[in-house]
Amino acid sequence: MTEQSSTRGATSDGTRAGFVAIVGAPNVGKSTLLNQMVGTKVSIVSPKVQTTRARVLGICIEGRSQIVFIDTPGIFTPRRRLDRAMVAAAWGGAGDADDILLLIDATRGIDDNSRAIIDRLTATERKAIVAINKVDLVKKPNLLDLTNDLNRCGVASEIFMISAQTGEGVPDLLAFLGENMIEGPWLFPEDQISDMPQRLLAAEITREKLYLKLHQELPYATTIETENWEQRDDGSVKIDQIIYVERPSQKAIVLGKGGRQIKALGEAARRELEEMLDVRVHLFLFVKVREKWGDDPDRYRDWGLDFNA
Ligand code: GDP
Numbered sequence: 001m002t003e004q005s006s007t008r009g010a011t012s013d014g015t016r017a018g019f020v021a022i023v024g025a026p027n028v029g030k031s032t033l034l035n036q037m038v039g040t041k042v043s044i045v046s047p048k049v050q051t052t053r054a055r056v057l058g059i060c061i062e063g064r065s066q067i068v069f070i071d072t073p074g075i076f077t078p079r080r081r082l083d084r085a086m087v088a089a090a091w092g093g094a095g096d097a098d099d100i101l102l103l104i105d106a107t108r109g110i111d112d113n114s115r116a117i118i119d120r121l122t123a124t125e126r127k128a129i130v131a132i133n134k135v136d137l138v139k140k141p142n143l144l145d146l147t148n149d150l151n152r153c154g155v156a157s158e159i160f161m162i163s164a165q166t167g168e169g170v171p172d173l174l175a176f177l178g179e180n181m182i183e184g185p186w187l188f189p190e191d192q193i194s195d196m197p198q199r200l201l202a203a204e205i206t207r208e209k210l211y212l213k214l215h216q217e218l219p220y221a222t223t224i225e226t227e228n229w230e231q232r233d234d235g236s237v238k239i240d241q242i243i244y245v246e247r248p249s250q251k252a253i254v255l256g257k258g259g260r261q262i263k264a265l266g267e268a269a270r271r272e273l274e275e276m277l278d279v280r281v282h283l284f285l286f287v288k289v290r291e292k293w294g295d296d297p298d299r300y301r302d303w304g305l306d307f308n309a
Pocket residue numbers: 024025026027028029030031032033044045046047048049050051052074133134135136137162163164165166
C-alpha cells in the first residue's frame with residue numbers, strides 16, 4: 001500500500017482516492033457492510049465469528065472518489081499463533097489506511113473487544129469514523145446512550161447509524177467517506193472490485209458454504225484451496241478444490257452419509273460461483289486430512305499473513 005500511496009499527489013481532474021480500514025469486534029458486520037458498499041460479494045459473511053482470514057480489498061466508486069476498503073479480521077485477544085497473525089494483519093491494515101471506520105454493534109454496545117480497539121486507537125491518537133451497525137434490530141431511543149458513550153470516549157470524528165444488512169444509512173456514510181478521500185488519481189482500474197485472486201475468492205465461497213452447513217461440527221482449522229482452474233472451450237470453467245481437515249473424523253463429517261453432505265455443499269458453492277463468474281462451473285471437491293496446518297509457515301504465506309506475528 002505504501003508504494004501506491006507514494007504515487008499520489010499527481011494532478012487529477014477532481015478525483016479523490018484513499019484507503020479505509022474497517023475495524024471492529026468479531027461479528028459486528030464488517031464483511032456485510034463491505035459487501036453492501038461494494039455491491040458485490042467480495043468478503044465472506046458468516047454468522048460464526050472469525051471467518052475472515054486475509055485482508056480483503058473492496059473498491060467503491062462514490063461520485064469522483066475511489067474508496068478502497070480493507071476488511072480486517074476481527075480484532076480480538078489472540079491465543080493461537082493463527083489468531084496472532086490475524087490480529088497483526090488487522091492492525092497492519094488499520095495503520096496503513098487514510099481513514100479508520102470503526103463498527104459498533106448496536107445490540108452489543110461497547111463490549112470488551114470494542115473497548116480494546118478504542119483504547120488502542122486512543123493510544124495511537126487516531127480518530128475513527130464510527131458506524132453503529134444493526135440499527136434495524138434496536139429501537140432508536142436506545143441508541144442515544146450508546147452515542148453519548150462514544151462521544152465521551154473521544155474516539156469518534158463522526159458517528160453514523162447504519163444497517164449493513166438493509167442498507168439503511170449506508171449511502172450517507174459512503175458520501176461522507178467519499179468527500180473525505182484525498183485529492184488525487186484513482187489507485188486501481190475502474191473495473192476492479194477486489195484484489196483478491198479469483199482462486200482465493202472461489203475458495204472463500206466454498207468455505208462459507210461449509211461453515212453455514214457444518215459450523216457446529218467443524219473447527220476453524222479447516223481450509224480450502226483451489227487446486228486447479230481450467231477454462232474450457234465451451235466457455236465453462238472446471239474448478240478443483242481441496243477441503244483440508246485435521247482429523248479423519250472431520251473428513252467423515254464433511255463427506256456426510258453416502259457423500260450427501262459434500263454433494264449439497266458443492267451444489268451451493270457451484271451456484272454462487274456461477275453467479276459470480278457468469279459462466280457455467282463444474283466444481284469438484286475433495287477432502288483431505290492434513291494435520292496441524294495451523295502451524296505450517298507456507299499456509300501463512302499463502303494467506304498473506306505473518307507466521308511470526
Ligand atoms: P464480521 O465478523 O464483522 O465481518 O461480521 P459479518 O459481516 O460476518 O456479520 C456477522 C453477522 O451479523 C451475520 O450473521 C450478518 O448477517 C449479521 N449482520 C451484519 N450486519 C447486520 C445488520 O445491519 N443487521 C442485522 N440484523 N444483522 C447484521
